[in-house]
Amino acid sequence: MAKSLTTLLRALDAAAITVLVVVAALEYPLVLLVVGVLLALWWSDRGGHIDSLGHPARATLSTTQGVLVAAVIGLVAVVASKPYHLAFLACGALLAARPLRVGAGIGRIAPAVVLAAIVVAAYYAPVKTIERKKAQLIALPKLEMAVAELRSPWEFGLDRPSPVSSGSAFIYMIGEDPQGRIDDQLVRFPSQRLTMEQFIQAIEGQTPLQHWFASCGNAGSSILFGRNCAMGLAFSMPRP
Structure with a gap:
């Protein structure tokens, strides 16, 4: 069961990264390199092992890295045209949700909070x-x-x-x-x-x-x- 969950998490991460990279290449090729580097950090530090209790080990991605990934995805999402912004938001939500599932401490909510704050601020920003x-x-x-x-x-x-x-x-x-x-x-x-x-x-x-x-x-x-x-x-x- 634990291995199946780990496999599913890996598949979801891979799907999110693939969609995000494709959309970035189509809409904002200049940010593709930055997004790719940040997501590479996420992927390389993500853990994915099984702990002594048979549960997936929490990701080793630092709070700073998680917040940076969420911030970049959020900033791209709020300036992207429809329907591309939906793909960015979906991928950002999926990646921000991973620390909530397997993380520990107050820092696990930071990426989700940052992503939500950027979207809300952009929605109400007086620059329409x-x-x-x-x-x-x-x-x-x-x-x-x-x-x-x-x-x-x-x-x-x-x-x-x-x-x-x-x-x-x-x-x-x-x-x-x-x-x-x-x-x-x-x-x-x-x-x-x-x-x-x-x-x-x-x-x-x-x-x-x-x-x-x-x-x-x-x-x-x-x-x-x-x-x-x-x-x-x-x-x-x-x-x-």
Whole structure:
């Protein structure tokens, strides 16, 4: 029974390492060498012998090495695009779980804690692509504008809402309303200089329009940055 368990643990470790190396080679070849070295440390120091009671001996991997392995896998996982990040997280969880099964002392939980902490921190980190876009400062031609004016300002002799910073771009579109129910509806903004988020809130709060961000389908998304690309802001009527 003990030998079977040891064999199973070896097989799980080998599978995790194989998947991780393959995914790293496909998505992040530059980190492959670092990950490979760290996992080699894990593999070489992992023990795998049977103790006097017939149980698998605990791994000899040090707490520092275990934490380093978990940290590297976690950092790669949170920046990897879907679905690659799932493979990294699965392998990281499997490797972090080994000390929990066969380790001893408080240090055995360290790799799992580090991996979980990195993922949670990345998920809540204020660096999401769309959130950064929403923080962009824009200028409006006037404080109150009708939906038709917002859709096609040049037709009414108005400048198009534009970014305050010359080094950025502000692209938005408002879909047509076939029945013309909202074209004359006025939107009053809190200021002629406001953030994109305030622009969105004013329109959604005073009209039935709802916003969404267009992006390149191949850009993907990650835990740290959310959607990796947000090319333009769009408003449309909600579906019935």
